[in-house]
Amino acid sequence: MCKGLKTNFLGVELASPLVLPAGVMGMSYSGLKICVENGAGIVTSKSLTKLPRSGHEGPVMAEVPGGFLNCMGLCNPGLEEGLAEIAEFKKLSTTPLIVSIFATGREEFTELTLAANRSSADFLELNLSCPNVFDEFGIPLAASREQVFEIVRAVKEVSRLPVIAKLSPNVLSITDIALAAEAAGADALCLINTLGPGMLIDIYARKPVLYNRFGGLSGPCLKPIALKLIYEVYSSVKIPIIGMGGIQSGQDAVEMKMAGASVIGIGTAIYYHGLEIFNRVNQEIRDFLEESGYESWQAIPALDKIRD
Amino acid sequence: MDKRVTLRIADIVKECSDVRTYIFQHPLAALPGQFIMLTDFAGGEKPFSLAWCNDQEFAVTVKAVGPFTQRLATKAAGDIVSIRGAFGSSFFISRHRALLVGGGYGTPPLYFLARRLLEAGAEVTVVNGARRSDDLLFCDRFRRLGVEYHNITDTGGSGREGTSVNLAGELLKTSKFDYVYTAGPELMMKSLIALLQDQPCQFLMERYMKCAIGICGNCTVDPLGLRLCVEGPVLNREQVERITEFGVYHRDAAGHRIKFTDRGEKIT
Ligand SMILES: Cc1cc2nc3c(=O)[nH]c(=O)nc-3n(C[C@H](O)[C@H](O)[C@H](O)COP(=O)(O)OP(=O)(O)OC[C@H]3O[C@@H](n4cnc5c(N)ncnc54)[C@H](O)[C@@H]3O)c2cc1C
Ligand SMILES: Cc1cc2nc3c(=O)[nH]c(=O)nc-3n(C[C@H](O)[C@H](O)[C@H](O)COP(=O)(O)O)c2cc1C
Numbered sequence: 001m002c003k004g005l006k007t008n009f010l011g012v013e014l015a016s017p018l019v020l021p022a023g024v025m026g027m028s029y030s031g032l033k034i035c036v037e038n039g040a041g042i043v044t045s046k047s048l049t050k051l052p053r054s055g056h057e058g059p060v061m062a063e064v065p066g067g068f069l070n071c072m073g074l075c076n077p078g079l080e081e082g083l084a085e086i087a088e089f090k091k092l093s094t095t096p097l098i099v100s101i102f103a104t105g106r107e108e109f110t111e112l113t114l115a116a117n118r119s120s121a122d123f124l125e126l127n128l129s130c131p132n133v134f135d136e137f138g139i140p141l142a143a144s145r146e147q148v149f150e151i152v153r154a155v156k157e158v159s160r161l162p163v164i165a166k167l168s169p170n171v172l173s174i175t176d177i178a179l180a181a182e183a184a185g186a187d188a189l190c191l192i193n194t195l196g197p198g199m200l201i202d203i204y205a206r207k208p209v210l211y212n213r214f215g216g217l218s219g220p221c222l223k224p225i226a227l228k229l230i231y232e233v234y235s236s237v238k239i240p241i242i243g244m245g246g247i248q249s250g251q252d253a254v255e256m257k258m259a260g261a262s263v264i265g266i267g268t269a270i271y272y273h274g275l276e277i278f279n280r281v282n283q284e285i286r287d288f289l290e291e292s293g294y295e296s297w298q299a300i301p302a303l304d305k306i307r308d
Numbered sequence: 309m310d311k312r313v314t315l316r317i318a319d320i321v322k323e324c325s326d327v328r329t330y331i332f333q334h335p336l337a338a339l340p341g342q343f344i345m346l347t348d349f350a351g352g353e354k355p356f357s358l359a360w361c362n363d364q365e366f367a368v369t370v371k372a373v374g375p376f377t378q379r380l381a382t383k384a385a386g387d388i389v390s391i392r393g394a395f396g397s398s399f400f401i402s403r404h405r406a407l408l409v410g411g412g413y414g415t416p417p418l419y420f421l422a423r424r425l426l427e428a429g430a431e432v433t434v435v436n437g438a439r440r441s442d443d444l445l446f447c448d449r450f451r452r453l454g455v456e457y458h459n460i461t462d463t464g465g466s467g468r469e470g471t472s473v474n475l476a477g478e479l480l481k482t483s484k485f486d487y488v489y490t491a492g493p494e495l496m497m498k499s500l501i502a503l504l505q506d507q508p509c510q511f512l513m514e515r516y517m518k519c520a521i522g523i524c525g526n527c528t529v530d531p532l533g534l535r536l537c538v539e540g541p542v543l544n545r546e547q548v549e550r551i552t553e554f555g556v557y558h559r560d561a562a563g564h565r566i567k568f569t570d571r572g573e574k575i576t
């Protein structure tokens with residue numbers, strides 16, 4: 001891989017700034033591995049819960065112009081088996097890995113963190129923002145500054161791994177939430193989880209298309225919102241940001257870098273462009289670096305901060 | 309293409325006690341081996357292989373095995389379901405001597421394939437296996453195609469006694485085939501590999517599917533990471549031979565690894 005793509009993220013060297021986001025291709029070690037083979041610089045596991053979950057009944061995915069609604073419902077084999085998949089991935093690959101965990105409150109997050117400490121993951125991501133388990137767990141934790149602060153602080157107290165807080169776009173002020181996470185000691189932020197949720201209705205069946213009725217929106221239509229929220233948060237925090245939401249080209253990735261993200265996730269675009277998307281975007285970034293005279297990905301400056 | 313369409317079931321054919329074919333009047337662009345995701349809006353959206361598909365209609369043949377498929381068995385013509393697809397890879401259409409080895413509900417997609425092979429000018433031999441003769445699917449349809457057709461059941465009723473793999477093994481010894489295709493229980497397909505000579509072979513392989521569009525990762529196979537909803541469900545022999553979980557385990561809706569038992573059943 002060309003030197004220009006090399007990126008330092010929280011002290012760890014990445015061969016590419018492209019991230020496989022949580023919940024995409026991350027159910028098994030082989031799913032993670034094939035994304036690395038296709039050019040991802042860092043991969044994230046499916047969000048793991050204490051106990052296994054089969055997820056929601058289907059349909060769990062519905063196409064809309066410019067994206068998809070999904071209500072996977074946090075399907076995962078549970079922390080223990082999930083960490084075993086991660087260990088298997090790590091036996092085959094030196095690529096850094098983020099373990100994503102989901103819990104309903106502080107104590108459970110702490111418990112999962114202690115288990116993650118013993119894993120071979122490089123980073124710990126707290127999914128505070130799944131929009132698809134509302135019926136079960138209520139409003140995502142990322143909606144509350146106090147909750148985010150409390151959980152991040154509790155996790156930071158016990159975590160061996162750097163902690164990333166994954167936030168929701170579905171809040172009044174994402175900056176307030178981001179500042180709370182930073183104040184509690186988060187090492188980085190991940191923005192954004194899916195938007196909404198939204199819904200679709202089948203007019204012939206007179207039923208919601210998704211069996212869970214509602215699902216979070218991902219894909220290209222998310223990009224302007226993700227950019228705006230990342231830019232807003234970047235303007236206020238000092239910790240690095242994993243940016244994601246609708247990215248499908250090198251131009252998109254650079255745009256998100258300029259909004260203030262350090263590394264960039266590509267999820268739904270895999271549907272539109274195949275797994276080759278990672279290598280293609282890597283190449284498009286290299287082309288951009290050459291064209292524009294930047295020495296490296298890291299040398300691409302963000303816009304001036306809003307509050308500069 | 310992920311286009312969803314909501315359709316009325318045009319007709320239902322009862323194939324045997326627990327298997328029905330659902331026919332839809334809708335022009336679907338699909339190739340043999342591809343599948344659709346089907347929901348009745350009552351919980352669950354499940355993959356089914358196309359049993360045939362032309363400019364006017366398509367069909368899927370479904371065995372009632374669990375909550376979703378049992379509910380489907382209670383549907384009547386005129387009931388509404390919604391489908392998306394067709395998804396996945398399709399069978400290569402050979403123009404030469406083809407051997408099709410099917411078992412259980414793996415047989416209907418091979419019927420779709422047989423029709424396309426014949427149209428392409430191939431010479432087609434079909435081995436259709438089941439436990440009991442009542443469970444043999446599509447016998448009459450295959451016979452009407454005019455292919456060389458063999459029934460085989462565990463008990464020997466209405467045909468030979470044995471397994472489709474035994475019979476395929478004999479045919480492979482006595483005749484030359486340019487291409488082998490197989491669909492059905494995974495352990496059946498696995499035991500077929502050992503009998504193949506150097507001809508190419510394609511397998512229709514199933515894994516738990518959710519998104520069907522290649523992003524959720526539920527259907528990937530170890531250690532290659534191939535997504536069976538995109539790179540599969542039809543795989544080449546070279547791919548299958550490198551899939552260490554083939555005939556060994558599969559993952560369920562939560563991603564648990566579930567072992568195949570030696571009888572083709574799964575232990576949970
Ligand atoms: C590519 C492909 C093509 C298929 N084609 C046919 C077909 O033509 N005819 C047919 O009768 N069956 C077919 N199946 C299997 C069919 O999807 C399952 O029998 C059905 O989903 C069972 O659902 P259930 O609720 O009735 O049973 P359950 O009790 O939920 O499950 C019974 C079995 O079906 C499997 N299964 C359940 N849900 C899924 C899912 N979402 N994806 C894959 N497997 C699942 C389970 O692992 C289990 O082994 C196909 C599967 C795949 C992957
Ligand atoms: C099918 C699917 C499953 C997802 N599962 C998770 C998850 O388990 N945990 C999580 O934090 N985010 C999850 N997400 C959100 C993504 O990680 C990402 O934040 C979002 O999709 C935006 O990026 P994209 O537009 O590139 O897909 C999921 C998204 C999709 C499409």
Ligand code: FES
Nearest residue numbers: 518520524525537
């Ligand atoms: S079913 Fe989601 S990747 Fe294949």
